Amino acid sequence: MNRKLLQSVREYKKQAFIAPVLVALEVLMEVLIPLLMANIIDVGIMNGDMGYIVKMGVLLVIMAMVALFFGAKAGQVAAVAAAGYAKNLRHDIFYKIQDFSFGNIDHFSTSSLVTRLTTDITNVQMAFMFSIRMLARAPIMVVLAWIMTATINLEIAFLLLVTIPILGGALIFIAKKAHPHFIAVFDEYDVLNNTVQENVNAARVVKAYVREDHENEKFNKISLKVFELFTKAEKIVAWNSPIMQFVMYAVVLCLVLIGGESIITGDMQTGELTSIMVYAMQILMSLMIVTFVFVQIMIAEASSDRIREVLEEVPEMEDEPGALTEVANGDIDFEHVDFSYAGEGGNLSLKDVSLHIKSGQIVGIIGGTGSAKSTLVQLIPRLYDVVGGSVKVGGVDVRRYSLEALRDQVSMVLQKNVLFTGSIYENIRWGDENASNEEVQRVCRLAQADGFIQEFPAGYNTMIVEGGNNVSGGQKQRLCIARALLKKPKILILDDSTSAVDTRTDALIRQAFREEIPDTTKIIIAQRISSVEDADMIIVMENGEINGIGTSEELLKTNAIYREVYESQLKGGEDDE
Template structure:
């Protein structure tokens, strides 16, 4: 998976890859020239006392060193651009894929894990690319070129390389092999830390209300200590790697000097040649050591790449049709035609054989006990899920054959948990229509019974809204979410228990405003309070995912036992009639 990911994102950036390779190649060639030039000064210039030769060759060495430094700087620059560009593209693709997910896929991965995959996991792959772009040519070039140049200097000591290099590779390979499971556990534990942190921040009021700060701190500490313990295991292995590498390098240096001294003593090798061989030996081992940096990062990056690939390889269950149907003229008619729905892996369907029609310009209410499937049913209209059997039609066309943008333009959904984005009241309201004027915003606020409290704010439409709308009350948040849907002015309004946080007076005023100012709009309303829906044109009663009644309030009181029980639990039948 790591290889496929790198090919997918690095091939389009081939000019940067070529630039990195060229400048690293030039840097490596310069590095390989220096020991030979140094040996020439020692063996030729110093021995013969040829000062001009020393100066000229030294000047060449300085020039080569300058070229080496310049090439190294340019290679790092292009390598950084390559890595940062890949990280940008990878995060962008992940974001667009996750945004296209339905609630099914989001629930499958979990929000904390998706956040980790788009941040920490991408960062690990990006760091591997950056390190590789700095070393991917230099390390093997120094190792292979060093072997060739060392043998040219003194083939008699080549057997030392045949021992040192395999020994170093075996040590590094064993350590990396032990590190892979630790990094696999590391990413899962980071997911857990993010999950707990997200829960605690979102539910801070609940934590304080139940005086659970100590327990939540302990829960977070346990998860954090798990990350620490796994990190220590990986860190200990990583810490073992560098002393092992240095041990092999130092022992090799001692061996070269020890055995080379005998050859110098026997006049078989000149001192400059011995030092050149030693330098090349160090370059070979240095190349292997540089490669260990990549080896250390590859296991964790491979784990992260696999997790990223799982997201990129998951297609949304609510996919856009290949050949979208021609959209009819907007009217607002909704039809449920023998609809069944079951969540993946569930033993039993949530909805069974749901069939009814919502006529344009009418209000249809849905009521039932908790877990009856009300929210799931209306989510099918906005195509948050796809039906398991049957079909849902908007204006006579199956929602699965609509272009998604066209469908969502016709449907305004106000969910049970109203969510506001960080910004201002105006920016949140314009989420439905970016071109809406201030007058249109005020009119929507008035319909949603939110104008009074917005006018009371110092900045009014420009008043700041915190993430999630946590700086306003639940009722204010719901009214702002309703106003946002009104600004959009769709043909169909879907209210998923959106009036639950409103008092009875505000609830009644809001419904009257909708009836008065949006008489042609179709409204599909989920509610728990009978008083909210008793004047609806028709009421659908659900019980364990099945329709057990449909009709007006008066009809259902007479004919539907489930509805009558709901009414009696809130009002007397006489008062409600």
Template sequence: MFKLTKYLKPFIASITIVIVLLFIQAISELSLPDYMSNIVNVGIQQGGIENSVPKIIRESELEKLSIFMNEDDYNFVKENYKIINKEYLSEKDLDKYLNKYPSLEKETLLEINTKDEDTLEKINSLLSKPELIVLGLESGEYNEKMNLPEGSDPFEILSMLPKENLNSMVESIDSQFDEMPESMLKQASVSFVKNEYNAIGMDTDKLQTNYIIIAGLKMLGIAFISMIAAVIVGLISSRIAAGLSKNLRRDVFEKVTSFSNAEFDKFSTASLITRSTNDIQQIQMLMVLLFRIVFYAPILGIGGILKVLKTDTNMTWVIGVGVILILVLVGTLFSLAMPKFKSVQKLVDKVNLVTRESLIGMLVIRAFSTEKYEEEKFDKANKDLTRTNLFVNRLMSSMMPAMMFIMNGLTILIVWVGSHQVDLGTMQVGDMMAFMQYAMQIIMSFLMISMISIMLPRASVSANRISEVLFTDLSIKNNGTKEFPKDKKGIVEYKNVSFKYPGAEDYVIKDISFTAKPGETTAIIGSTGSGKSTLINLMPRFYDVTKGSITLDGVDIKDVEQKKLRSKIGYVPQKGILFSGTIESNLKYGMENASDKDIEFASKISQATEFIETKPEKYNTEISQGGSNVSGGQKQRLSIARALVKKPEVYIFDDSFSALDFKTDSNLRKAIKENIKDATMIIVAQRISTIKDANQIIVLDEGKIVGKGTHKELLDSCEVYKQIALSQLSKEELMHE
């Protein structure tokens, strides 16, 4: 699977953008619980007041706080406030301040004069306890504990006490706050700030509303950024996956076109089709999910864990429980699904194979009335695939409810544990809600990775199958560098050629030697299975010789580029193959720039003109896929014409006249002899009448040459040839010849 990673190199820039956007999306997602926590803690519970530091405070009230602070702390706090007195303000500034702080009319106020976060945090810590004490004294809560007379001003009495007595009183009150976390102290002391704002004349309801609205708008903005990032990531990921699939399909097709027959024997056609379509589709789906989930899940999960560790809670163990449960669930499903995923693609191959065989052989199936048998064969392959897919899909469908059960169970557990901590005063409600969201994000990240881990085996199988095609070592190497000489045209020589199929023990042909010259016809004949087609398939390098060599114009065909070799050869296969298009496009297949005169001339020689001219659209007549709308003889004549249009130096006819009647066969050979005089002709045939005029006839028997010569010479010298001739012609006809 990792071999295919090189195909991602063209998309490095896009992948980098995706990763950056995923970080933006994750940071945005992880920020939302904090804002929600602030809305609950600050906006709702604290009335929009963020901490114990009053933005504005009466000078007299700060003096009360100073009673419970040491001198250095008090001086530090006071130096960060500026005095606002109506006597020293201009009329314009006075109006502005009076609108905000009406009590300025009666008394001097102090306004915070710093925005430094560290300074504000220190002031917050210094003021929280004194504010709680002052709040308690003003409400009368501590009067009894401090033995203060009822109805007296506690602050006036305390200010007159000796420092030692005052400190002992403060320490007794401070002991009540020892078990409270600092966050709870700060939240409780906010009540003092709220009371102070009310006393100054500020609209605390508006303050609360503004805080909630602003925090809500920030959440909407962050959510919008997250959404935009997610949309762009989805778009880019889809483009990367589609581009990768396009490149894979292109390279797979190019690789397949370079296969020799040996590679086609290794990979079935049905399997190659599945690998080029379904398997690449699996990789495309994985790529989309890879960038949108696999990269995103760790960022979200690790970020969630870091956020949880920063929260002031002790419920991290809850997340550990959830992760362990998910890993157990995924491990179980993975072990059950993995073997099935490996077999799915093979079963898809099987369905394709059965379907392709049935469609190609439909006429034979109908002729033998075996439709029922073929239906049962397809039904079996289809049911096997369906059964496996159902098993996998049921596992996948059971995974989501199980995951949701775990997540909902964790939510209940967090609420149960968190509510007790809220009741004890060790946790705020907003913190519990934020923790719950972080826990869900962490669990969701594991869930996403788990879902990918279920899909990964099938994609991995597909990737391996594609890699098998792309990285198959070709048995026929196309690394020739030699050029054909210009002074020779079409001299073909087989020198002690032997060949056996890959993996076979016995040679199909052995010690074959002959020379085919320009302007002459070399015919090859022999019984079925004697190696005739194999012998000529070595010439265009559909296979490579096992021993010996084949030369064209004195150059070993292995030493030249395949394209240059095949440009010199006009090959007509035993089975005529046409492509969808028109008659003209098929005839120009080997030479796109051929003129109308060339294709008409080739059609006339191949005896195809007689049926082309009867078509309403003549050369523009449509040809169906595989030439299914023309007869076998017409298909064969068009295949011959296609080779003639190319005007090669060597013609190879692999039993290409078998579908022609004797008259058409005779006329075609006569036309070729009269019009094509300089080319080398190599003909494989079964009919004696087709080859009897050849300059030399090679007789094969069990892969060996048992006769070589003209028709007359072989009748006298080769028993095998004579027997073939007698099976087709009478003794009188042979004697006459």
């Protein structure tokens, strides 16, 4: 088991230690039982001593009950240790993910992270439980049973000793062959989970376009690939059982030959041969348990590698020593900013961007698809880091702030709006968990959401289903805007977040911004000219560069792109009329 992962055992170390101790006591009782059976046969039965038989029989029953108690207790303690270990692993991975930047998250797919938090951790949990119970039992049983055999017949003990490295070598060979296939299986599991997640999330689109057959075919294709990889791995692992069975029967045959000859010559009694047979079976069964656990460990090893990747992923963004916790105001400065999603040396999405936004200004950003509008604003709350130049908020480089303090003062409503399962009150309070009902209702009025909320039978207590599928796109946008406003940020960023609302509602939202939060810097990315026309400053983006900056009147005179968009939309509006 990987050492990095074992650090997550933590408060369950006691149970993880006690379980093997209880197993050792169980094994000790089980090893003594064949010795009592031999004495019953060789002393009690051979001499016809019924009193001795009864006394030894009672003692045998007591030892069996004690072994049962230790075994049951060991199973209980091992289960607690394994479940606790899995709980801590899930905790550690989930908390680690919370520290990831967008760049870190881009390194793993969503479905892959879900698989690692579920299937992979379950595999590791099972392997851990088997290791502290069954795998701890096997070597103790093998050693004690072999010692007991050696006290009776060295020749047979030597025979049993020879079988151990033979089986061990076979296990190691099988493990090396099967391990790469198990790794491939779990990589394909990620793809399978992604297919299922995508299909469920887009169920309405699938049905609208009658693409069920296509989705079924896609699912069957990846499911078949998982099946084929698992089959390859299991075909290799399947050699465990026949090899084990062959060795076991060969050993039993040798025991019968050697033991029978020893009884005939008088070197061994019948009871001793019986006990040796039991010891041999204990040794061989222990080795068989090892093969079973070994398969689980091989599967868990592939899973543990994937879990370790997440735990060892270094967050791209961490607070520097003495990070600032106060943001002075909503001033924003871009100074010769270059940015690439691939990091240093990658193709630049932003090229030498410089601009200054004063605190409290309303700034509009327009540009064609792929012009890096969203990329520009994502650098402000430091969702990504620049590769050249600097971004400043309140006159300070964003890298000098505590991430929590910076993001607490920058509210961002993303293009893809997300609501969570819970009431409307609970969703809005993501902006401020301590906000009163009146404060929630006030920001909803500012975001023009109060009207439709009041129309719901349960009002603000209406439950939002997963993903917000029981509200329209425009309603979802307004709820997300209200949530952002509740933070009372120094900077508010709307990334095309009013595209699903009508122009009148859009205008009312912008009017509320100007009147109710005049000191907050407001950045509005939009496709509609009407959404940014009255902004204090409009930025025109093209191919990752600033093509023009100014008011609407200034840009109509100086910027061809803005003028073309303005005239096309104005003409479209006239045609509509």
